[in-house]
Amino acid sequence: MEDKFTDINEIKTKIINLSATLNLPKGTEAFISDVHGNDDKYLNIIRSGAGNISRKVGELFNGRLTIPNQQKLVCLIYYPEDILKKITPDLEGNDLEQWYMDTTNQMIEVLRYVAEKYPQNVIDQSLDTKFLDISEELVFGNLRAEDKRQYYREMVKQLVKLGLADEFIISLCHAIQKLAIERIHIIGDLYDRGPNPNKIINHLTETWQNFDFEWGNHDILWLGSMAGSKLCMINLIRISARYHNLKLLEDVYGIDLTSMVKFATNRYVPLPNFEPKVAWAGMTDEEKDIDNCIQQAAAIMEFKLEGQAIKRRPEFGMDDRLLLDKLGLDKTTVTIDGKKYHIENGCFQSVNPGDPYQITHSERVVLIDLINQFIQSNKLNEDMWFVADNGGMYLEHNGNLLFHGCIPVDQKGNFLSMKIGGKEYAGKEFLDYSEYIVKDAMRHPTTADCFNSDFLWYLWEGSNSPLFGKDKMTTFERYFVDDEKLQEETPNPFFDLCNEEWFANRILREFELSTRGHIVNGHTPANENANPIMADKKVIVVNGMFDAKHNSKIGGHTLLYDSYGMRLETLKPFANKNKSIAEMSDVVIDKEIVEHSSERRTIKDTDYGKNIQKQIKHLREFC
Template identity: 55%
Template sequence: MRYHISETIIFGGRVLEDKFKEKFLSKSELQTEIINLSAELELPKGTETFISDVHGDFGRFSHIMRSGAGNISRKVEDLFEGRLTTLNQKKLSCLIYYPSQVIRGMKFKITNRQELDQWYMDAFNHLIEILRYATNKYPKNLVKKSIEPNYWTTIENMLLIDGKYKTKNDYSQGMLKSIVKLGMADDFIVATCHAIQRLSIERIHIVGDIYDRGAHPNLVLNYLVDHWQNFDIQWGNHDILWMGTMAGSKLCMANLIRLCARYHNLGLLRDAYDIDLTSLITFARHFYRPLPNFEENLEIAPKIPEEERITDNCVQQAAAIMQFKLEGQAIKRRPEFHMEDRLLLDKLSQGKNLIELNGQEYEINNGCFQLINPADPYQIAHPEQVVLIDLINQFTHSSKLNEHMWFMADHGSMYLKHNGNLLFHGCVPVDEKGNFTEWEIDGHTYAGKALFDYFNEVLLDAMHHPTTGDCFNSDIIWYLWCGQDSPLFGKDKMATFESYFLQDTNLTAEKSNPFYQFCDDEAFIKKIKAEFDIPESGHIVIGHTPPTDESPLKAKGNLIMINAGRPKTENEGGYTLLYDSFDMQLIKLNPFVSMNHAINSMEDVAASRKTIERFDERKMVYDTDFGKKIQQHIDDLVAELHDNSEDDVDE
């Protein structure tokens, strides 16, 4: 199954096509549509949230989405300041995030039926008030699409009720009491909470790296499919590995498998994508033995069965050696990549215990080069070839992987310009003077925006024309993963070999592109904006590089680094961004431990908020890209109405 999207926008629960081919049968229908669309232009701009580097951590991603990236707790505070204590505000927010779990806990805690019924009534009233607040910027048809159909009529009536009138209030309370008596209270609360979650965010921007490290990137994509209409993805270099593998790249596949083994995620390939790893595991366990430098890289080390540890270790070695061989072949095929410094296997000594780099010998730490042929170090051994062919055929024919990768392709891009902001995952490659790096390939030179556009075109072409043979497109996709001038990688090298086998930190260091040194230079950021035709008032939002000790805000907030997915330490919560009709806020997130911890601690998802920009006038739909599309549609409808009126006169 493939997902494809046309040149459309979704607003107010309806699809507005670029060409607006919908025809109306009567003058009154045209007039009604013009009136409705014109009214929608006057609504406040919806809230956008920006999140990057999810890296398969579905629990954390789900927590951020359930909380509206901190937007829901802000609404609760706005509504109930002075009416509910801080503790009760936290309880209410937690109920909205995890309704089913909180309800179970309350039913276990409150054994008196009358007290439980009162809790239901209080919860109903608070939730309806929040839902009413959340819906004030959306047209009715979009609100309806966000609510469980079975409860729409009831919730619609409650949203329209003005509580200051006693008769209306009695009517509302009577409905709620009936819901409790009929045993519908749990489902009603869950449906209301889910509606609040959906309506707290209008659009989600995922600024790269849904895949690798975490165990459930597939669940992240399933969540987007099931819960959201408006979202976009800017590909990260880890995403590129998976897309390239589906397109037939054995080199991307070797990297992908190595990372899965390194993070104890081989089960993801089996369970989510139906990849049978029997041939690989049998091969790896036969030719390799566990080594300390190939232990799993886990932030929180679970109790992994010994057999699985051995398998992870051996598979990681097998994949790494095949990766180094395939990389060597690609580098030799593509001298224009200028990656000769990554040809390392031919620098090994005869005994394979030393390697000569830059005229100096270094001792190899726990080598596993038994399948390296000194006469031809980059030759794929026959047993390796059998495994590679088996696996690449499985990956390219996996229906679920195809479905997810086409979903990524159809909803993604190398960069995005949206509502005056520029989003991309890594960097715009530049030299030491801050000039755009010129990248020459196939007789053409690309730099700046043109480089992004070129890579975007090659990747989509590779997916539309997959091949398991060595080809130009496959090599380019691999370059996007780890090449020096790849906008998605942004470093001088990927020191995988050195990190496994060498102790010298000077060799394992990966130098970032000079782009990052210039991020605080307002003149440089202005040049980037001009290159991508972004207004001076706009912002650049990037992922990939998590801020640590330094501020994520650069050049007076003109460039914003976010990383909300997999922080480097347990004390870091990462950052996300909220952009609504009033302001743009940087949200520093509290560390996420687990769903149970989040429920029990009731700790707000937002550790702190920093306003990057507060708007002098509230932004409305007519200020957005959507608004421009809608206005064009209105103009077309007015012209059609005018043409129809002239036809009536002629008749």
């Protein structure tokens, strides 16, 4: 909203405030990727300021609190509601009152410390309005002033006596969390696998102001399903069943899966290669069998629809993915690249040898029922437009380039082009075109087999897709052929070339950015031993969602970019919130400096600062 001024003095006051703001330290940016609907781990990272809060507490209380007591304070800031329930019942009388006094004073110190670089209006926005007057007094007042010392002490004492201490401490913790990070960058794959991507969206909607999404290939499945792509939708349903995540569709987005459940369980029987990819604890046998059969039904429909799209779109160059017509007559073998392979536990009973990509009448009924529900789901539309309006294929921010996957190139680092409608698209232009198609498809949802619908699916698994970044997606082979070589998906040369500084500079120049900037992406590596910092620290990978159940020694990486520079944070493996609380464990296990500046960057040095300078220039015209 534009400011409205009544006189020249108001304009001058605004200029003074804006000019002063330019000299404040740059806010802290946090970069995370591959959230995959795991809201507990996402919140664990965000509540901790991606490790920033622990560092601040260490700086503030070094020599004043023991390391264990610092960690208790840090964990209280992360999870105040849970920790207060554990601590306060064990204390009573003077001990309880003293604990509240000490803890509240420590919280005020931490809040003042993280708030130092913000103007008062930003700090006020982080404070609970219920306690705004008290919080302002404690945050902005001189707590050491002799004349007011008793005044401040009585204020805290009355909070305790009136039974408001818990609520006040919680409000301070939430304010610290908000001020520890100025902006959150989610670099792809908010959706798929995990059960609660909607809760992450709710958290951002209700709690945060500055954030952005760089779409990942898994996000495209959800955006495309809302836009009417049956191919995106059937992939989404298959993955949801594979990760025992169908309740998200039913309970949150109101998708009635009855037609799919009946169809799948009537035509398929559970097979070992379609077992859900989650721990079975808490799952009933019936749920396991339903997930198993839905996976089979969805996979077969997926292969049929893919075959139709590949034949419709020769420009996609995906003929090697036409495999249903390579099945033997008895459907127990498949010929791939001229070699015959045995099929493990096939489920091809609905595949017509005379027309293998033909959708049966029963399959069509299920597909039409489901895709119409996806298009008409109000909640799905709301969440997908939230992701679309606050995101894109890439982001240029403060001199850095953010994207999820890759910029497709050949072995020499030349940008690969794709010819569409007689025009060649490559590099930045291809990403811009892709973003246009995604949003155009969402603005004009249709169940027809149109180009927009097919192209969104191509972004999911096409060989030249900047979101996928591999030569092919071997879903068929991984389900049916016991041959690891055949199941391999070869990454685009981009990922190897990211080790080269000249290549990173080429990418930055393609987006008209200075070669002093950085490229930050997610998606890879899946290998915890791979170096996430490459090309003389110009390329940083921040896949923050390594899977704890695979006994990984780390939980992935996040990146912090503050006024002093960049730090890559190696995350501790995350099992669940309760375990983190019980162990009073921190989020970060290691830090590596990517870039350090002896002179602090200010808001003047940021994109936000450039906008402020334009605003000041405009306002001066009226003086």
